[in-house]
Amino acid sequence: MNDRIIREIPLIERYSRHNEAEDMRFRTYLKVGIDHSNEELDSVVREVTDDVWEQIDCTKCANCCKSLQIEVNKEDIRRLAAKFSMTPQQFTRKYVLTGTDNSKYFAAMPCPFLGSDNRCTVYDVRPAACRDYPFLNKYGFRTRTFMMIESTAVCPIVFNVWDALKDRLKFRSKKQ
Ligand code: SF4
Ligand code: SF4
Structure with missing residues (x-):
């Protein structure tokens, strides 16, 4: 301890x-x-x-959910889109930015999926980067x-x- x-x-x-x-x-x-x-x-x-x-x-x-730009990969986008009954393209248009090196991030910070109780509202399908952090x-x-x-x-x-x-x-x- x-x-x-x-x-x-x-x-x-x-x-x-x-x-x-x-x-x-x-x-x-x-x-x-x-x-x-x-x-x-x-x-x-x-x-x-x-x-x-x-x-x-x-x-x-x-x-971390409030102050980091969260990287997402193709599989993250597919899982999250399915949760909201969206296509990956629709989800990307609404939530994702693409960097100059082609990496993809949630556009908003704090993360749009952070609940008011500080819990993740998409916990079961959260991006790999969130699962592995820190x-x-x-x-x-x-x-x-x-x-x-x-x-x-x-x-x-x-x-x-x-x-x-x-x-x-x-x-x-x-x-x-
Ligand atoms: S992993 Fe936990 S302690 Fe670390 S920044 Fe995120 S919420 Fe805070
Ligand atoms: S998806 Fe969930 S765990 Fe990842 S940054 Fe957003 S609120 Fe935090």
Whole structure:
């Protein structure tokens, strides 16, 4: 149990800005400063994530649904369109933007499917990006460290996992 969990978005934004230089050093430490294999590091991250996640209620936050542009793929659009009895083309015209690199995103932010109770109204057919967010439990944490640093200012779970890992992996005690 981590007894110094920080949940407030303005605070994690402020601390993330303040920690920028240290976070980049920790990123290097994760890549070359520890002996853990990718599997061993993923296992530590999973353990820390489980501990933090059970202390944070996403329905009291929903900051990812409010402040991120959500990427959608063809299959996401097909599933969501079917839920609203629309064709993928109709759904795309109403809800989706295409970027210059051809990637597709929900046009609106906050997400148009976020309910007033902070719950997802399309939970059973939500985009893959929403299912996987905040990407802590996917294989290869070491390859996503830059994304994690960016997410520390958005997601209290990432912020607290990243912070706890600095202790757990002895980054702080070695005074990097
Ligand atoms: S995943 Fe992170 S940002 Fe999204 S609701 Fe949960 S704590 Fe908030
Ligand atoms: S689809 Fe659901 S989980 Fe995804 S951003 Fe919208 S409200 Fe959040």
